[in-house]
Amino acid sequence: MSNESITVKRKRELSGVTAVLAREWATVFLFLLVVIFSFTGRGFFSLNNFQNVLHLSTVFLLLAAGETFVIITGGIDLSVGFVMGLSSVLGAKVMQIMQAAALPQPLSMVVGTIVGLSISIIPGWVNGVLITKYNVPPFIATLGMWGITNGITLKICQGFPVAYLPPKLVEIGNGFLIYIYPGKGVTFFHKPAGVVGTQIRELIRILPFSIIFSTAVLLFLWHLLKNTKFGQHTYAIGGSMNAAIRSGIDVKKHLVKVYILSSFLAGMAGVFNIFQTGVGNFTPFSAMYELFAIAAVVIGGASLMGGKGRIVGSVVGVILLAVISNGLSLSGVEPFYRFIAVGVILIIAVIMDQLFPDLF
Amino acid sequence: MGINQLNTTGELTRGRRLFIYVGQRWALMFLIFEFLVFSAAADGFFTARGVQIIFFFGTAIFLLGTAETFVIITGGIDLSIGFVMGFASVVSAKLIVAFMKAGMGEVWSIVIGIALTLLIGLIPGYINGVLVARFNVPPFIATFSMLGIAHGVSELLIKKGAAKNLPHLANVIGNGYLFYIVPGKGLSFLTMPAIRRGEKIIQLIPNVVVITFIFIFIFGFILKRTKFGQHTYAIGGNIESAIKAGINVKRHLIKVYMISSFFSTLAGVIYMLKYITGKADAGASFLLDSIVAVVIGGASLYGGLGTVRGTILGALILAVLETGLRMMGVSTFDKYIAVGVILILAVLIDQYFPEIIHKEE
Numbered sequence: 140m141s142n143e144s145i146t147v148k149r150k151r152e153l154s155g156v157t158a159v160l161a162r163e164w165a166t167v168f169l170f171l172l173v174v175i176f177s178f179t180g181r182g183f184f185s186l187n188n189f190q191n192v193l194h195l196s197t198v199f200l201l202l203a204a205g206e207t208f209v210i211i212t213g214g215i216d217l218s219v220g221f222v223m224g225l226s227s228v229l230g231a232k233v234m235q236i237m238q239a240a241a242l243p244q245p246l247s248m249v250v251g252t253i254v255g256l257s258i259s260i261i262p263g264w265v266n267g268v269l270i271t272k273y274n275v276p277p278f279i280a281t282l283g284m285w286g287i288t289n290g291i292t293l294k295i296c297q298g299f300p301v302a303y304l305p306p307k308l309v310e311i312g313n314g315f316l317i318y319i320y321p322g323k324g325v326t327f328f329h330k331p332a333g334v335v336g337t338q339i340r341e342l343i344r345i346l347p348f349s350i351i352f353s354t355a356v357l358l359f360l361w362h363l364l365k366n367t368k369f370g371q372h373t374y375a376i377g378g379s380m381n382a383a384i385r386s387g388i389d390v391k392k393h394l395v396k397v398y399i400l401s402s403f404l405a406g407m408a409g410v411f412n413i414f415q416t417g418v419g420n421f422t423p424f425s426a427m428y429e430l431f432a433i434a435a436v437v438i439g440g441a442s443l444m445g446g447k448g449r450i451v452g453s454v455v456g457v458i459l460l461a462v463i464s465n466g467l468s469l470s471g472v473e474p475f476y477r478f479i480a481v482g483v484i485l486i487i488a489v490i491m492d493q494l495f496p497d498l499f
Numbered sequence: 500m501g502i503n504q505l506n507t508t509g510e511l512t513r514g515r516r517l518f519i520y521v522g523q524r525w526a527l528m529f530l531i532f533e534f535l536v537f538s539a540a541a542d543g544f545f546t547a548r549g550v551q552i553i554f555f556f557g558t559a560i561f562l563l564g565t566a567e568t569f570v571i572i573t574g575g576i577d578l579s580i581g582f583v584m585g586f587a588s589v590v591s592a593k594l595i596v597a598f599m600k601a602g603m604g605e606v607w608s609i610v611i612g613i614a615l616t617l618l619i620g621l622i623p624g625y626i627n628g629v630l631v632a633r634f635n636v637p638p639f640i641a642t643f644s645m646l647g648i649a650h651g652v653s654e655l656l657i658k659k660g661a662a663k664n665l666p667h668l669a670n671v672i673g674n675g676y677l678f679y680i681v682p683g684k685g686l687s688f689l690t691m692p693a694i695r696r697g698e699k700i701i702q703l704i705p706n707v708v709v710i711t712f713i714f715i716f717i718f719g720f721i722l723k724r725t726k727f728g729q730h731t732y733a734i735g736g737n738i739e740s741a742i743k744a745g746i747n748v749k750r751h752l753i754k755v756y757m758i759s760s761f762f763s764t765l766a767g768v769i770y771m772l773k774y775i776t777g778k779a780d781a782g783a784s785f786l787l788d789s790i791v792a793v794v795i796g797g798a799s800l801y802g803g804l805g806t807v808r809g810t811i812l813g814a815l816i817l818a819v820l821e822t823g824l825r826m827m828g829v830s831t832f833d834k835y836i837a838v839g840v841i842l843i844l845a846v847l848i849d850q851y852f853p854e855i856i857h858k859e860e
Contacts, residue, residue, distance in 0.1 A: 215639075275846045276800050277578075286787060286839025293832035424784050430578070430643055443637050477650030482644035489636045491765060 164491055165452065166177050168484075169459045176466030183469045192345055194313075196461040197349045197415070200222070202409040202441075204360050204452040205415035210436050211364075211377045212397055213445025214270065214277035218284035219405040220429040222262045226409030227293045230255025231301035231419020234308075239412030253303075253409050256304040259406020260399055262288055267395030287431070292421045312414025316346040351469040356407070361450040373397060377420070377445030428462030434481060435460055438488045459491070507792060523854055525560045526795055526812045526845075533816060537823030544826050547703065554708045556820030558773075559584070559766050559782060563789035564796075564810040565715050566762035569722065569755050574735045574802025575631060577637035577756065579645035580763040582824050583623050584782030586653040587767025591616035591663030592777030595669065605666040616808065620764025621732035622755050623649055628753030642756075653779040666667060673772030676702040677709060707769050718758065731755060735802030788817050791838055795845045858859050 151474040162165055177184035202219050209216045230251040237247030262284050269280040295301075318326045321344055330342065372393050384390050413419055422428060424430035437443065440461060441450025463484070464477040521528055538545035570577040593613055598608035601739045623645050628642035671690075679687045680701040683692060694700055720729035730751050733741040742748050763782070763818045794800070795816060796809025821834055 268844060273847055274850050277802055277844060278843060279794060279846050282787060282790065283839040283843040286791075286835040286837075286842065287841075290832050290834070290836030290839065293835070294830070297830075297834070425780050431561060433639075435644065437640060443639055462717070473655060475651045475654035475658065478647040479655070480651075482647030482651070485640055485644045485647075486636060488642050490634055493635050 157381050162440070165440070165455045165459055165488070169455060169462060171460070172462050172466060176462065176470060180383070180466050180469030181471075183278075183466055186345070186367060187471070188465070190344075190350065192396065192458070192461050193464050194246075194347045194349045196457050197353045197411055198408040198430060199428070199461070200353045200357060200454060201404045201411070201437065202428055203435040203457050204357060204450055205404035206429075206432045206436050207416075207439070207441060207448050207450055207453045208360075208364065208373055208397045208442060209277070209401045210433070210441045211373050211445060211448040212394060212399075213377045213380070213443075214394070215281065215433065215443065216266065216398065216401045217278065217281040218262055218266065218288055219401060219408075219431045219432060220422050220426060221285050221288040221292060221467045222402050222405040223409040223412065223428060224420065225262070225288045225295075226255040226259045226406035228292050228301055228409075228419040228421050229258050230410050231304055231413050232295055234304045235301055235331065235411070238303060238305050246307055248308060248311075251413070255410040255413070256403065256406050259402050259409065261402075263399035263402025264395065266402065267398035271391035271394045272291070276476045289422065296419065297420050298421070302417075304413065306417070308414050309417040311348065312411070312417070314343040314348045316348065317344070319343040319345065334418045349411070352411070356404075357450060357454060364450055368395075369393075371499070374446060380448075396474075398443045414481075431460065431481070432457075434485050438485060440488075440492070442492065515697050520527070520846075525848060526797075526809070530812060530816050530819065533819050533823070537819065537826070541826035543824050544823055547701070549822070549826065550793055551703075551705060551708075553815070553818045553822045554706045555686065556822060557814060558707050558711045558769050559785050560788050560792055560814040560817055561715060561811060562713055562762045562766035562769070563611055563782065563785050564792035565625075565718060565815045566759040566766075566805055567676070567789045568792045568796070568798065568805050569718075569731060570759045571639070571733045571800060571803060572722075572731050572805045573751070573752060573755050574800075575739070575755075576642065576790075576800070577627065577757045577759045578639065578642040578786060579623060579627065579649055579787040580759060580766075581782035581784070582646045582649040582762040582779070583620065583760050584767040584770065584781045584785070585777075586623070586649040587616055587620050587764040588620055588771040588781045589653040589656050589662065589767075589777035589779060591768050591771045592665060593656055595771075597663070599666060605668040608666065609668055609672070616768055617761065617764055620760055620767070622760075624757035624760025625753060627760065628756035629757065632749040634754040650779060653777075657777065657779055665771075665775045669772050670775050672706055673769070673775065675706050677704040677706060678702070682761075707773060710769065711765075714762070715807060715811065718762075723808055727751075727754075729812065732803060737803075761809045789814075791842045791845075792817055795841060797849070799849070813845075 170205055173184075182188055202223065205219060205371060206216055207238070210235045233254045234251035238244070261287050266277075266284055269275040270277050270285075275283075314328065316327060320326075320331050320338075324331060330339075364373065372383070372388050375386065375388060376390055376393060380390065435456030436448060436453045438456035439449065440453050441452065443450030460481060464474065467476055468474055468481070533547075543549050543550075554609070563584065566580050567577055594615055595608045598612055599605070603611070607812075627641050627645050630636040630644075631638050640802075645768055653662035662725030675689065675691070677689065679691055680703065681687075681692055682699055682701065685693070689706075722731060730741070730746050733744065733746060734748055734751060738748060766782060767777075774781075793805060793810050794811035796805060796811070798805025798809065817838060820837055821831065824831055824834055
């Protein structure tokens with residue numbers, strides 16, 4: 140039996156280039172799409188647009204990274220979308236109150252951020268405890284949390300975005316590291332003084348803060364998953380729960396940590412969302428953030444059975460989905476084709492996985 | 500483990516027996532409790548009208564819950580039901596309007612439009628089934644993809660002009676009642692009698708509820724009493740032994756996903772009749788509700804367990820909750836919290852008292 144599978148594996152390993160192409164099909168596909176959209180989409184192939192795509196993907200990058208850890212353990216976290224809404228709304232509410240009390244802007248932003256991030260730990264902890272201590276299936280526990288966090292969020296914001304926040308938020312959330320004003324000079328962090336009106340269009344802006352931020356977080360998570368004991372244990376639990384227990388891993392404690400991590404990243408996404416939009420947004424029903432995050436993770440090569448998945452893969456998955464919607468809309472295609480495209484690509488992803496199981 | 504333990508240990512104390520009796524019927528007890536609370540707290544809840552409102556607004560959860568029951572018993576999950584429902588509401592509305600424009604009569608447009616929609620509605624289920632059964636795509640992924648596709652297609656259909664001008668007859672069916680009683684004057688059937696202003700009229704049994712329950716009874720019977728139902732449970736219980744027992748598992752799974760999408764389509768058609776319009780996200784918010792209903796009804800996401808009766812009970816708990824809160828004037832935001840808590844409680848009860856819940860088997 141094992142011999143057989145080894146020979147099968149050998150046979151498949153023989154086809155070197157094809158193997159790499161099949162394993163990295165998402166990356167290859169992403170590359171192809173970028174080439175195609177560069178021809179069809181107006182202004183697609185430009186620094187501005189690429190930065191924009193990444194900037195708008197920040198939230199999904201964070202959600203998918205958290206979901207990657209959970210899915211590798213063989214679980215699933217359906218609550219991330221609404222945990223994100225909760226953090227966003229609660230953090231914004233704190234900022235709103237402090238802003239109304241005429242407190243200094245940096246103070247209210249810091250306090251709001253801390254509150255938003257801290258609250259996101261609770262749903263994750265509850266999920267983890269329900270799953271490990273009370274044997275509730277992850278699907279159910281996190282679906283329950285989906286409803287609970289959604290209800291609490293809506294109660295806090297009464298169904299409206301939380302506005303009247305410190306105006307500095309948007310400057311930070313949508314700021315760039317470098318501004319080049321052709322012929323006039325370069326400034327860091329701030330727009331050069333004296334640039335007003337249509338002159339802003341001539342400004343070349345490089346490296347949004349959001350990209351720096353998400354890159355830093357993702358690098359940390361990539362390291363955590365790839366090079367640390369925490370990451371090893373995560374894969375071990377997903378590979379075989381029993382083997383993990385026998386090898387002395389405290390599986391319960393580890394799983395609680397993983398669900399807290401996922402939830403905390405969702406909270407981070409929520410707080411970032413305040414900085415990006417300048418208001419605290421509740422998560423609408425039809426947003427389905429969690430499903431798109433899961434889709435990205437699966438496209439990136441993870442298996443819902445656990446044991447497989449990479450941060451880099453998930454990042455490619457998120458960017459692939461983002462490029463599809465951005466490229467289609469710049470090519471003048473109706474935005475609704477995006478939903479269809481996502482569905483079709485997801486099916487392709489899994490069928491590829493089925494056809495070449497040894498490659499991933 | 501201890502499924503039949505209590506049967507064989509013989510004598511049980513009275514308190515224990517009562518505990519088991521209540522434990523087995525905790526969903527029903529909870530429903531009664533809920534009903535009593537709202538009867539006391541909400542004006543007009545405990546009336547013929549109030550009860551009918553529960554059923555009228557509950558049709559979507561009943562139908563989608565039944566759809567999900569079949570799939571969950573096989574150990575799968577269908578995430579596409581909500582958007583297949585929206586898709587069906589759009590398609591049926593579009594078709595009926597198109598037939599009307601082509602010069603067909605009201606009755607025929609509606610009949611043929613609905614019949615065609617029910618046929619078209621089998622397609623997503625067929626694709627789901629083929630992906631799951633033949634291509635080994637995990638149900639979560641296959642049906643999520645279908646969710647996206649159904650959503651996209653129905654938005655595209657709507658974009659080319661929302662379906663307006665549906666015939667009046669659709670409204671009569673969707674918002675009509677089986678019986679109308681004008682006190683002191685008599686009873687009329689299906690059609691609303693002409694009444695003077697200020698005259699009282701009692702309306703009994705909404706048409707859509709009748710349609711809903713006819714189909715639920717038929718498929719409840721199929722699940723419980725026929726070979727088809729047995730095979731469904733067998734696949735969910737242990738797929739290997741189902742294959743060994745000679746069941747054509749692949750074909751059966753395709754059928755199960757088609758049943759699921761049939762019920763979602765029916766929910767969409769009924770939505771169209773009730774609200775006289777088609778909406779792409781008509782069923783978006785019902786996905787959670789329907790899965791919760793199935794789980795409260797005693798099903799396990801690992802497959803092999805679940806009944807249509809249990810699901811309807813679970814769906815009623817949710818429908819009563821929603822209607823009651825609305826009548827009390829409480830924001831429905833609380834509903835989401837309550838649903839989440841009930842879902843987790845349902846599973847905890849199931850985990851901790853397995854012998855109680857499944858003693859019947």
